[in-house]
């Protein structure tokens with residue numbers, strides 16, 4: 001690569017895992033790169049926060065090892081700080097805690113007998129219907145019913161899905177089932193038997209949660225990964241500017257010319273040879289100047305994200321969970337993690353940290369970590385027999401406005417309109433979880449970032 005010192009830098013919007021990894025790959029190749037991040041710490045959704053000497057993840061994040069090249073790269077940056085841990089996840093269901101995803105025998109044992117008979121016949125009847133009905137499901141409810149049958153859908157998915165997303169499954173796209181909803185492995189066992197009888201299945205839900213695997217974590221939590229990436233970028237001559245929200249992006253001749261941001265209230269800008277955006281699509285579109293036409297603004301107004309609220313608790317107990325994390329379907333939190341079980345260092349001795357995740361809406365009591373939410377959190381933890389309120393030494397609250405892209409009905413059309421607008425700008429790509437409006441895990445966003453840099457490099461070489 002031609003290393004011209006006078007070249008305008010590549011500007012990366014967002015210091016989440018995707019943006020940081022892309023910047024790392026560019027800085028390694030000595031391409032001038034600047035990362036602009038609105039928050040005070042790097043990491044985006046994978047960030048973590050220190051409070052009174054302990055680290056709290058913004059929702060516990062483990063690095064998956066599926067992408068060997070990415071894993072090796074991160075291992076090279078972090079050395080022994082990145083430690084392996086065997087995945088052990090549970091789900092609270094029926095009368096106890098079961099392996100997650102729910103196994104066949106656990107399902108048999110935890111569902112009331114008549115519901116179970118209904119669920120098994122529902123699966124069988126649905127599979128017979130599916131052999132004849134080859135149409136595609138029109139929404140998430142229909143997609144789930146086609147996989148699990150109506151009785152099991154009603155029993156297991158209907159109310160939980162509604163509570164989690166704030167929308168009934170009938171208002172979510174069928175794509176959501178493939179992207180976000182893990183399979184009930186119990187149903188896979190039943191389907192394996194049906195396959196032997198000659199049934200044919202079209203798989204519609206994600207299989208990722210079925211794998212046994214080794215995960216990777218660090219003694220100060222998930223934030224060590226973005227911090228290692230940010231340090232590597234700076235060591236290679238790049239810049240990572242925190243507390244620098246992007247406010248305007250100038251375009252002319254179908255190219256981005258400059259990126260404007262603010263720092264300590266002062267307006268600043270950089271000229272730009274290429275822009276890689278990982279910020280939410282609505283924020284990117286609304287920052288473009290001149291402003292895109294009304295149809296694109298309308299389309300991006302239909303793309304929504306579900307926010308998350310996270311509580312980090314310091315608890316006076318050596319351990320609480322017999323797992324890295326536990327999924328709950330009937331509590332205020334949908335997932336509870338104990339990062340000490342993944343190798344988090346906690347002080348003082350004899351204490352542990354719990355991370356409780358819950359979806360919310362901006363401005364509601366959960367979003368603000370209000371009293372009602374806190375007392376329900378403590379009540380639910382006690383009701384599960386996990387801890388008493390007296391054992392809680394500290395409670396810390398964090399939130400993120402953009403946690404889960406919402407695939408509501410018809411979102412595809414709006415998404416495509418927005419992407420078509422962005423594709424007209426020749427030195428711009430929008431990738432990552434927020435920028436790609438999709439559900440990659442950390443390793444997959446890093447892969448997206450790495451792939452984006454290949455296009456950037458060939459674009460710069462052609463200029």
Ligand SMILES: Cc1cc2nc3c(=O)[nH]c(=O)nc-3n(C[C@H](O)[C@H](O)[C@H](O)COP(=O)(O)OP(=O)(O)OC[C@H]3O[C@@H](n4cnc5c(N)ncnc54)[C@H](O)[C@@H]3O)c2cc1C
Nearest residue numbers: 014016017018038044045059061062245246432433441442
């Ligand atoms: C609760 C939860 C748990 C998860 N657990 C795991 C896990 O265990 N393992 C795993 O692999 N994945 C996990 N994921 C997925 C993982 O978080 C994402 O894949 C990954 O962090 C997304 O990275 P990103 O860079 O694409 O997006 P983000 O992390 O959202 O980064 C976007 C960045 O852009 C910044 N930004 C936004 N607007 C502006 C602006 N105007 N100017 C400048 N900057 C801006 C944001 O502050 C943010 O830092 C989890 C996700 C959630 C929500």
